[in-house]
Amino acid sequence: MANSNLPRRIIKETQRLLSEPAPGISASPSEDNMRYFNVMILGPTQSPYEGGVFKLELFLPEEYPMAAPKVRFLTKIYHPNIDKLGRICLDILKDKWSPALQIRTVLLSIQALLSAPNPDDPLSENIAKHWKSNEAEAVETAKEWTRLYASDA
Amino acid sequence: MGVSWSNNNRRRRRSTYFHPHPHPPHLPPPYYYPPPLLPPPAPPPQGYFITSSNPSASTSAATGYVGPPAQYYPNVYTANSVMLHQQPLYANEGGNDIHLSPPPYVDHQTTKKIRNDVNLHKHTLHLCIDPNNPDHHLISFDFDALFDGSITIFYLAKEEENCRFNPLFPDLFEPITFPFQKGAGQKFCQPSGTGIDLGFFELDDLSRPSPGEDVFPLVICAETNSISVLDASPHMQITQAVLEKSNGVGPFQVKVVRQILWIDDVRYELRELYGIGSSATADFDDNGKECVICMTEPKDTAVLPCRHMCMCSECAKALRFQSNKCPICRQPIEELIEIKINVGNQ
Numbered sequence: 003m004a005n006s007n008l009p010r011r012i013i014k015e016t017q018r019l020l021s022e023p024a025p026g027i028s029a030s031p032s033e034d035n036m037r038y039f040n041v042m043i044l045g046p047t048q049s050p051y052e053g054g055v056f057k058l059e060l061f062l063p064e065e066y067p068m069a070a071p072k073v074r075f076l077t078k079i080y081h082p083n084i085d086k087l088g089r090i091c092l093d094i095l096k097d098k099w100s101p102a103l104q105i106r107t108v109l110l111s112i113q114a115l116l117s118a119p120n121p122d123d124p125l126s127e128n129i130a131k132h133w134k135s136n137e138a139e140a141v142e143t144a145k146e147w148t149r150l151y152a153s154d155a
Numbered sequence: 156m157g158v159s160w161s162n163n164n165r166r167r168r169r170s171t172y173f174h175p176h177p178h179p180p181h182l183p184p185p186y187y188y189p190p191p192l193l194p195p196p197a198p199p200p201q202g203y204f205i206t207s208s209n210p211s212a213s214t215s216a217a218t219g220y221v222g223p224p225a226q227y228y229p230n231v232y233t234a235n236s237v238m239l240h241q242q243p244l245y246a247n248e249g250g251n252d253i254h255l256s257p258p259p260y261v262d263h264q265t266t267k268k269i270r271n272d273v274n275l276h277k278h279t280l281h282l283c284i285d286p287n288n289p290d291h292h293l294i295s296f297d298f299d300a301l302f303d304g305s306i307t308i309f310y311l312a313k314e315e316e317n318c319r320f321n322p323l324f325p326d327l328f329e330p331i332t333f334p335f336q337k338g339a340g341q342k343f344c345q346p347s348g349t350g351i352d353l354g355f356f357e358l359d360d361l362s363r364p365s366p367g368e369d370v371f372p373l374v375i376c377a378e379t380n381s382i383s384v385l386d387a388s389p390h391m392q393i394t395q396a397v398l399e400k401s402n403g404v405g406p407f408q409v410k411v412v413r414q415i416l417w418i419d420d421v422r423y424e425l426r427e428l429y430g431i432g433s434s435a436t437a438d439f440d441d442n443g444k445e446c447v448i449c450m451t452e453p454k455d456t457a458v459l460p461c462r463h464m465c466m467c468s469e470c471a472k473a474l475r476f477q478s479n480k481c482p483i484c485r486q487p488i489e490e491l492i493e494i495k496i497n498v499g500n501q
Contacts, residue, residue: 011450067448068477101474102447102465102482 008036012062015105027109029060037062041073041109045152046117050144051079054152058088058112060105070099071108078151080144082121082130090115091125269418272379272390273300277411280375280396284406291350292407294375299339302390304379306343307332310351311360312374318391318417320374327355337379353398353407361398364412371395373409391417428457428464428494430483446470447482458483459490468493 016036019029026044031037041058045051057076063069073095075088083091094103094111124130133140279297294308310328312320322330328351335341353361361372373396378389393415398407414425430443431454446452452467463483466474471491479488 009449011448014450065477068473098485100480100482100485101470101478 011067012036019105024106024110026113029105029109039105043109043113043116045148046113049117050141051116051148051152054148056152060108067101070095071105073108073112078147080129080140080147081116082119082124082126082133083115085125089125091123269416269423271392271416271418272302273304273377273392274298275375275377275392275394275414277394277414280394280409280411282398282407282409285347285350287347288350290352290354292353293345293347293350295342295344296375297340297342298377300335300337300341300377300379302337302379303335304377305332305334307376307378308345309374309376311356311370311372313370317420318393318415318422320376320393323370358400358403363397364395371412372397389417393417426462428462430454430464448474456491456493458488459492461486464494
């Protein structure tokens with residue numbers, strides 16, 4: 003399919019992701035489309051997502067690396083910067099993208115976003131409101147969602 | 156081997172982009188010289204200069220150069236920018252905003268080599284106490300020289316026309332000159348009894364250059380004798396440094412701020428490039444030599460003014476049509492300079 007003329011950078015990145023995965027992150031390309039990755043991120047310790055396994059999809063557009071990868075959570079998650087469709091509010095996926103960034107750095111950034119929710123720059127207004135009005139309760143909800151939707155069982 | 160290169164984005168006359176620069180510029184100077192890629196340390200300077208023993212590490216704060224460290228990568232952990240809540244499935248869909256503003260025209264120049272006859276290894280420059288006179292300080296450093304010449308030490312010296320230096324306080328320390336013979340990997344140790352009593356100076360005056368950067372606390376001028384009698388213009392390398400004490404106490408530490416070449420009546424400033432050498436501190440998935448964009452070709456293009464050598468020329472050309480920001484630090488690109496490291500061009 004789209005695997006002919008795959009840029010060497012993508013091949014290299016893929017090899018490195020498979021041979022030296024970042025802690026708590028796995029990414030493997032789909033067999034029929036080497037630009038489409040199945041991603042799993044473990045919920046960071048000491049975050050409401052601890053113990054959860056979050057599935058994401060990552061797609062490298064034709065313009066990559068001049069354009070950012072497209073990334074989306076497939077696992078439901080209660081997070082002020084991630085909406086119900088799994089879209090992620092992260093600057094490096096938008097205007098702060100740089101071709102020096104890679105799949106690995108993008109996924110590390112998303113992992114960091116799980117550790118540091120930012121309700122002041124929300125994507126999900128309701129979750130952000132919840133987070134700001136009653137953080138303890140919002141964190142509990144996030145933990146509950148982690149148990150409900152992100153358990154590997 | 157080493158190369159040097161220069162550019163000047165205000166003047167585009169290709170044949171003359173080595174311009175005389177009679178006064179020290181206040182803004183980032185237009186002349187930059189990368190250290191050689193291949194094993195630089197001491198032995199024979201094969202017609203070249205700038206043998207910084209660890210080019211990539213030397214970009215650290217210790218050099219006093221402005222600019223981000225060699226392995227600085229964009230702020231991947233900064234989350235969250237405002238974005239529109241629209242329909243697309245991916246938050247970044249349609250995110251082609253980097254394409255919207257056309258990049259400014261940037262020069263894509265290749266480099267030119269010049270030869271330096273004498274080079275002071277700036278990381279070896281030290282100030283120590285004269286064992287026979289604890290009030291006085293002596294200079295030491297390593298250097299290479301292709302020809303015989305002399306070294307002159309100035310304190311609080313002002314740069315004048317034609318790369319000449321005048322001490323502001325000649326009564327406190329008369330500039331002192333020592334001859335040397337040609338040879339690589341030499342060590343210069345200022346003889347006991349010829350040092351300076353820095354107690355006469357305010358620490359503040361020693362720890363920074365004058366606001367206009369024409370007076371530096373320590374100036375070392377290394378000059379080689381002309382090859383022929385006809386060649387009247389000397390070759391000089393000038394090292395300008397400040398003297399610091401950590402927290403105002405302890406021994407003086409020398410911090411080189413700038414090095415200047417004066418060759419055939421033209422003044423060049425030496426600047427290092429970030430990422431030109433392979434680095435031991437390279438990111439774990441980046442061996443440091445590949446273009447950060449294609450991750451395939453060797454880097455040969457540097458971005459100005461931030462001096463990040465991070466791309467191959469092909470990717471640099473492609474980047475010009477996509478973005479005007481440096482891939483490493485996101486500073487606006489003013490120019491791209493291609494540096495042929497192994498090819499003996501010009």
